[in-house]
Amino acid sequence: MLLTISLIFGYDEGNTKRGDGMLEINKVNKRFGEETVLQDVDFLLQKGESVLLLGPNGAGKTTLIRIIMDFYRPDTGSVVWQSGKGNYKVGVVLQDPSIIDRLTVKEMIHYTRSLHKNPLSYEEVLQSCGLESQEKVRTENLSIGQKRRLTFSLALVGQPELLLMDEPTAGMDLSARKAFYQKIESLKQQGITILMTTHLLHEASMLGDRVLMLEKGMLKQDREIESITEESKWVRFSLKEESPLVSKRLEKIGFQYSTMQGKWEVNTSDADSLVRWLVTEQIQFEKLEIEKQTMDHFFEEMLDQEGDQNANSV
Structure with missing residues (x-):
């Protein structure tokens, strides 16, 4: 047929x-x-x-x-x-x-x-x-x-x-x-x-x-x-000089260091505010990247949420 x-x-x-x-x-x-x-x-x-x-x-x-x-x-x-x-x-x-x-x-x-x-x-x-x-x-x-x-x-x-x-x-x-x-x-x-x-x-x-x-x-x-794709964005950058003090400040507002990317990163719905914060706080950064959320990220988040719900229901 x-x-x-x-x-x-x-x-x-x-x-x-x-x-x-x-x-x-x-x-x-x-x-x-x-x-x-x-x-x-x-x-x-x-x-x-x-x-x-x-x-x-x-x-x-x-x-x-x-x-x-x-x-x-x-x-x-x-x-x-x-x-x-x-x-x-x-x-x-x-x-x-x-x-x-x-x-x-x-x-x-x-x-x-x-x-x-x-x-x-x-x-x-x-x-x-x-x-x-x-x-x-x-x-x-x-x-x-x-x-x-x-x-x-x-x-x-x-x-x-x-x-x-x-x-x-x-x-x-x-x-x-x-x-x-x-x-x-x-x-x-x-x-x-x-x-x-x-x-x-x-x-x-x-x-x-x-x-x-x-x-x-x-x-x-x-x-x-x-x-x-517009819902959230990834903000990534490298520090010109790494320091424990700066690292703690970044972690406090949600940044994490990605060994895979080799950069500090965070997924946020307000990328502009975070970049302004970096400038205002005089964080010495370079190689700034702002990337839209991909369908891969969206799909992974959906599956993670479903997994969390299933775990909570057990």
Whole structure:
């Protein structure tokens, strides 16, 4: 079964709330046997935004994507498609690239194009996946990375309005990832709505407008990427001359010496005030760095907080 073609999802006329909304997840719950995989997941996906679904292994990311695709039914809750015209064209890229065997790349592209009313041209699709020299190669003989590139390009054949992707860059080499990032940026400029899972945190800040953080099946965070990166900053510097007295003063206001960085550092929501304090107190510093919070820091802090809560509940 080919899972990279565009799909048409019906329109649920009930519960439409906001004009710019495309997809609404309402209190979705899902269990497999005794295991709760999703619990009261609730969010609205707006038209034209790029949303990254983050979380550790087993958080429920793939299950949520498959519920949106109608592969699984939620036990309770609903998935509501909001559309004035009755349906959306949706492109899908699954975590495991699934392509029909015994077809060449050329035949696979032509077959997928035949399934759509207004498909991209053959040349556009072939150029998009960068497999011009593999045009006559059978799909089972492609590398994992080449299959990834092909499945991604096939998902765009029907010119979808929504693109659902589950770990789309897994197995791609560096050059393929760079091409993928450029394509995603182009799709965002075209106004295509994107929802994708990833385990590469730097992809969130590069590709996303918003991040949904799943932890043990529950939606822990729904935040704009910009609000996360601007929320706090790292202030780092070296002392021109180390002294126990200065060290104590720095430690008193929260600075710690990082042996990894080889500098004094602190994570703060008010970097300007701390720098002014350094100047006012005549701290002899050099090599000052002010770095925005990264998605890695945000993710680590979320997991640390969850771990603390679990420890306190024992």
